[in-house]
């Protein structure tokens with residue numbers, strides 16, 4: 001899921017300066033799970049903004065704010081409240097914020113910062129495992145991603161800073177390449193250590209990304 005968190009109050013108020021009425025949009029998927037933009041957070045945001053003299057003309061929590069057409073449909077259902085607002089305040093990831101802005105000419109203010117694609121350890125505890133590089137090498141690295149979990153993103157680690165299996169950037173972190181080596185050893189295969197590592201083909205991660213599933 002996309003991990004996000006709310007912007008600091010001061011930063012948000014700065015982005016909203018000069019506005020008196022906002023329509024608040026939340027997201028029922030990732031932002032809800034992160035407790036950054038679900039029903040509760042939309043309600044609390046409404047209460048907090050009122051204390052700062054900004055009223056909400058209305059609100060909606062879209063099932064998945066990143067769904068462009070669904071976002072457009074839900075905004076149309078709240079057309080009057082949207083029209084009455086000076087801006088739409090969106091509590092969703094950057095993708096969700098842009099879904100909303102692609103559906104309106106109104107000013108759109110993002111209330112969250114998007115952090116990373118996260119695995120869930122347990123509720124409220126998220127870890128980054130994949131950076132969506134478009135050229136996955138997990139088959140060679142025993143299912144451990146060095147692009148993401150090595151602090152330097154090395155394809156040919158470990159670096160000289162590794163000590164007792166720990167990363168030089170933070171001794172609390174296990175060196176990704178140490179883990180890769182140990183797991184490949186347990187599996188009895190050389191994996192990435194048995195071949196020449198070609199330069200990463202970053203061209204496979206073209207931006208902006210596009211992917212159409214064939215029907």
Ligand code: SF4
Nearest residue numbers: 130131133136137145
């Ligand atoms: S190699 Fe790329 S696609 Fe595979 S897990 Fe790592 S970042 Fe994600």
Ligand code: SF4
Nearest residue numbers: 150157159167175176
């Ligand atoms: S110690 Fe390991 S995880 Fe840390 S930067 Fe070096 S190779 Fe990467």
